[in-house]
Amino acid sequence: MWLKDSSIGRKLIMSISGAALILFLLFHGTMNVVAIISPKGYNMICEFLGANWYALVGTIGLAVLVVVHILYAFYLTLLNYRARGFERYAVTKKQASVEWSSKNMLVLGIIVLLGIGLHLYNFWYKMQWTELRHMMGADVDISKATDGIGYISELFANPVYSLVYLIWLGALWFHLTHGFWSALHTLGWNNDIWMKRLRVISYILATLIVLMFAAVVIYYYGCSLVC
Amino acid sequence: MDKTINIKVKVWRQAGPKVKGHFETFELNNISTDSSFLEMLDVLNEKLISERREPIAFDHDCREGICGMCSLYINGHPHGPDDEITTCQLHMRKFKDGETITVEPWRSAAFPVIKDLMVDRRAFDKIIQAGGFISVNTGGVPDANAIPIPKKNADLAMDAAACIGCGACVAACKNGSAMLFVSAKVSQLALLPQGQVEAARRAKAMVAKMDELGFGNCTNTGACAAECPKGIKLSNIARLNREFLCAKLKD
Ligand code: HEM
Ligand code: SF4
Ligand code: FES
Numbered sequence: 001m002w003l004k005d006s007s008i009g010r011k012l013i014m015s016i017s018g019a020a021l022i023l024f025l026l027f028h029g030t031m032n033v034v035a036i037i038s039p040k041g042y043n044m045i046c047e048f049l050g051a052n053w054y055a056l057v058g059t060i061g062l063a064v065l066v067v068v069h070i071l072y073a074f075y076l077t078l079l080n081y082r083a084r085g086f087e088r089y090a091v092t093k094k095q096a097s098v099e100w101s102s103k104n105m106l107v108l109g110i111i112v113l114l115g116i117g118l119h120l121y122n123f124w125y126k127m128q129w130t131e132l133r134h135m136m137g138a139d140v141d142i143s144k145a146t147d148g149i150g151y152i153s154e155l156f157a158n159p160v161y162s163l164v165y166l167i168w169l170g171a172l173w174f175h176l177t178h179g180f181w182s183a184l185h186t187l188g189w190n191n192d193i194w195m196k197r198l199r200v201i202s203y204i205l206a207t208l209i210v211l212m213f214a215a216v217v218i219y220y221y222g223c224s225l226v227c
Numbered sequence: 228m229d230k231t232i233n234i235k236v237k238v239w240r241q242a243g244p245k246v247k248g249h250f251e252t253f254e255l256n257n258i259s260t261d262s263s264f265l266e267m268l269d270v271l272n273e274k275l276i277s278e279r280r281e282p283i284a285f286d287h288d289c290r291e292g293i294c295g296m297c298s299l300y301i302n303g304h305p306h307g308p309d310d311e312i313t314t315c316q317l318h319m320r321k322f323k324d325g326e327t328i329t330v331e332p333w334r335s336a337a338f339p340v341i342k343d344l345m346v347d348r349r350a351f352d353k354i355i356q357a358g359g360f361i362s363v364n365t366g367g368v369p370d371a372n373a374i375p376i377p378k379k380n381a382d383l384a385m386d387a388a389a390c391i392g393c394g395a396c397v398a399a400c401k402n403g404s405a406m407l408f409v410s411a412k413v414s415q416l417a418l419l420p421q422g423q424v425e426a427a428r429r430a431k432a433m434v435a436k437m438d439e440l441g442f443g444n445c446t447n448t449g450a451c452a453a454e455c456p457k458g459i460k461l462s463n464i465a466r467l468n469r470e471f472l473c474a475k476l477k478d
Contacts, residue, residue, distance in 0.1 A: 007404075007444040008434055008471045076444045083403030083443030085336040090237075090250065091329045093303030095399070095453035102448040103401055182447040185461075188469025192462045 008186075010076055015183035017069040022180060022205070024062060025172075029212030036219050039149040046148040051131035059128065070113065077106045101174040102182070108175040115168030122155055123148075156217050157224030165217050169210045176206035229259040232324040236271060238283055239331045241340050244347075248340065252327070260320035264307060265290060265297065267319055268330075284343040290315040292456065295391035298398070299344055300331040305395035305454045313393060313456045333398035337405070337441045350440045351392050351408060358432035359412045361421055371421065380418045387414035389457040396451035396459070402443035407451035409437050410467035411459045417470055427474035434471050 003009040035042040049055040094100075101108060130145045144150060156162045181198035184190055190198060233256045241248030255274070258267050265287055272282040288296040297314035301307035307317040322328060330344060338346040390411035397405050413430050416422025422429075445464060452461040 002475060005438070006434060006471075007406075007438050007442075008468055009475070010444055011446075011468070012472065076446070080402035080404070080443040080446070083336050083441055084401065085334050085403065087248070087334050087340075089300060089303070089331055089334055091303040091331070095450050097453045098448050098450050102446060105446060178447075185447050185465050186468055188465050188472055190462060190465035192460060195462055 010072060011186045013068060014072050014076065015186035017065045017072070018179050019183045020065050021062075021069065022176065022183075022209070024065075025209050029209050032216045033212050035149060035152060035216050043147060043149055046127065046146040050146055051128055051135060055128070056132075066116070070109070073106055073109050099178050101178040105175065105178065108171045111168065111171035112175055115165070115171070118164065118168075122161075123151055126151060152216065153220050153223065156220035159221065162217050162221040166214060169214050169217075173206050173210040176209060177202050180205050229261055230320075231257045231259050232319065232322065232326075234258060234267075234322060234325070235327040236267075237327055237329045238344070239340075240283070240343055241332075242342065244339050244341060250329075258319055260318070260322075262319050263290070263315060264299070264301070264317040264319065265315050284341075284345045286345050287315060292316045293391060295393035298333050298346060298348065298394055300333060300398055302329055305333070305398040306393070306456050311456055311458050313391075316456075333394055335394075335397045335400075335403040335442070337403065338394060338397065346394075348392075348394050350442070351394060351405070353440060354405070354409060354433050354436045355392075355412065357436035358425070358429035359416070361416060362425065374420050376419060384415050384418040387411045387418070387459065387463055390415075390455075390459050391457060393456060395454050395456060397442065399450040399454040400443065400445075401448060401450065402446055403441075404445040404451070405437050405442040406445040406464050406467065407455060407459055407461070409433050410463035413467050413470055414463045417466065426470060427477060430467065430470040430474050434467070 001009075003013055031042070031045050034045060127145050127148065130140055131142055133140050134142045134145070156165070180202040181190070181195075184198055233254070235252055235254050237250050237252045239248055240251045253271055253275075255267065255271055258270065262270075265285075268283065268285060275282045286296045286298055288294040290297075292313045292315060295313070297306075299306070299314045301314065301317070306312060306314045307321065309317055309321055332338075332340050332344045333346045333348075335346075337350045338348055341347050388411075390408060392408065394408070396407035397403055413426075413433060416429065417426045447461070447464070449461050452459060
């Protein structure tokens with residue numbers, strides 16, 4: 001299969017899964033902003049996207065994307081480490097035009113992954129998972145399963161959690177500043193003129209996505225201090 | 228009078244492909260800043276020979292930046308600290324008095340060390356043999372100068388054709404990827420009508436050979452283009468991706 005056996009095929013998988021994850025982040029981030037504008041509206045979204053069939057299909061699709069992206073990430077990094085050879089350079093210097101993030105995608109990805117784990121435990125486990133278990137007949141309390149705002153304000157009142165989430169978002173920012181243009185480049189959608197534009201767009205997009213998430217953390221941490 | 232400097236040269240020594248290598252440091256005095264880097268190594272080798280020691284093996288041929296043989300990784304940069312030049316075009320005026328200069332061979336699994344600073348770059352020849360050519364089928368072929376080619380494409384093809392196959396891109400890449408080289412070789416032909424006939428076959432064959440020989444997967448860091456002595460642009464890699472993906476989708 002050329003999607004596994006050829007380097008560009010492997011990169012295609014990386015870029016498509018990564019780009020799809022970016023689309024998801026945009027969608028997720030837009031919903032999060034609602035939590036600031038209208039907490040009631042946010043909980044309505046939570047109900048709407050609870051354990052309905054479309055939300056579940058979406059969740060499964062997303063899980064597949066994440067797993068594929070991560071498996072390929074480790075596979076690619078391992079192959080690349082081998083390709084570089086056993087002996088390493090004694091002296092290496094960074095080239096000015098090379099982004100730091102582009103050389104540390106795996107490390108950044110792992111931080112993002114740890115963040116995702118924590119995040120699933122903080123929210124998904126208490127919300128969609130609880131609803132699912134209830135639907136399957138388990139004796140669990142679902143009165144709070146769609147109270148997204150409740151969980152948000154509870155979690156981000158804790159400064160440690162707020163800080164951890166912000167660090168997680170920082171790693172995501174670095175991952176995306178390289179990831180976005182790199183994904184398009186891998187798909188062949190780049191040339192000398194667009195190279196500069198795409199890099200700028202990457203920074204804008206990464207900043208936008210991260211700000212949408214970070215705003216909620218900061219807003220609710222601020223609320224916990226004021227209110 | 229020439230300005231001269233005293234330097235220390237820390238060189239990778241390795242007796243053969245399978246032997247373990249190590250660094251050896253040599254002191255050199257009164258090196259003219261007008262001399263080239265390879266002349267400095269010549270001076271060092273003469274000194275070693277006169278002391279009945281084994282001279283340092285390093286590749287070189289044209290010494291004017293066109294053959295791509297002089298593959299030295301100097302102070303953390305392939306072809307040394309200067310931009311858009313080969314090692315043979317590097318001058319000693321780029322170094323300071325008293326400096327220790329570290330010289331290493333290209334390090335990549337696909338370019339095994341033969342001896343000291345010499346590496347086996349035949350992998351590149353094999354990639355070219357896999358598809359980096361236009362088949363000559365005798366018959367009613369129009370004259371090349373009778374085929375109209377847009378100026379933009381002619382320029383881009385010419386820029387890509389500047390690649391001398393030195394391997395600095397692979398040496399610079401943390402992934403040991405040969406994508407810049409392969410993309411230049413694919414682009415110079417894919418941009419011209421003569422090369423387009425075999426474009427799909429060529430892209431697939433050259434990429435398959437590149438993967439088979441153990442080069443890495445490009446993650447678009449761009450170290451290759453930053454270190455390329457011929458200024459081959461990163462956009463060639465996007466073109467190769469495009470050519471390859473389109474060829475695969477057509478299958
Ligand atoms: C929200 C989650 C994530 C998003 C939106 C995302 C997005 C992306 C994008 C767009 C790329 C560029 C693909 C390309 O260069 O063609 C990429 C590359 C990469 N990602 Fe992710 N990623 C995410 C999570 C992860 C995780 C959890 C890991 C690893 C544990 C990871 C590891 C990598 C690695 C190693 C690369 C570089 C591979 C390459 O360029 O060939 N990513 N990511
Ligand atoms: S692309 Fe540049 S660095 Fe790579 S082989 Fe060609 S000339 Fe050398
Ligand atoms: S010796 Fe020919 S390019 Fe340097």
